[in-house]
Amino acid sequence: MTRNWGLPQKPDGAGFRRARSENPVATLSLSVVYGAIGAAVAAISFNEARDLIVGLFRGPSLIAAIVAGGFGCWAYVWLARPRFAAHFTGKGDAFSDLLRFYVVGALVLAALFGAAKGAELLGVNLLSVLLLCIAGGAGAAAAFQTVLAFVPNYASR
Numbered sequence: 001m002t003r004n005w006g007l008p009q010k011p012d013g014a015g016f017r018r019a020r021s022e023n024p025v026a027t028l029s030l031s032v033v034y035g036a037i038g039a040a041v042a043a044i045s046f047n048e049a050r051d052l053i054v055g056l057f058r059g060p061s062l063i064a065a066i067v068a069g070g071f072g073c074w075a076y077v078w079l080a081r082p083r084f085a086a087h088f089t090g091k092g093d094a095f096s097d098l099l100r101f102y103v104v105g106a107l108v109l110a111a112l113f114g115a116a117k118g119a120e121l122l123g124v125n126l127l128s129v130l131l132l133c134i135a136g137g138a139g140a141a142a143a144f145q146t147v148l149a150f151v152p153n154y155a156s157r
Helices: 015-022 024-052 060-079 081-089 095-121 125-150
Strands: none
Touching: 024 095, 024 125, 060 081, 060 125, 081 125, 095 125
8 A cells, every 4th residue: 555645656766866855754744733733623612612702603603614614624625625636646746735734824824813803803703703613624724634645545556
């Protein structure tokens, strides 16, 4: 069973030469860090949203939280579709492309969380909760994306 580590597939016997330039250990390490950032944003965002509105995850308000979290998740998947496709096609990205993508992704997650906290400071708790749920959904999708590095690549068969 082969694994897709997010690296381009090796041409005839050039695996070790390409591994030096593709940085597989750095790629995995970077994926772990980004996954931890995504999971932390998801956990903190949903916890903060629960603290702002008591009973948020009970009754009808749960529907709004799920819709906002789902929107954040699917918006992330849509925007990151080339990275998701790279996992399934086995083509992967160069380390520098992956690094750039993860830095931009982490900055966007931080900006969403910051916008939610800014809305909270302005006293607009409902907007803050919606933004926190969107950030939580996007963070969960980011964390899931990094797990895909460990999914077997069947595209090469």
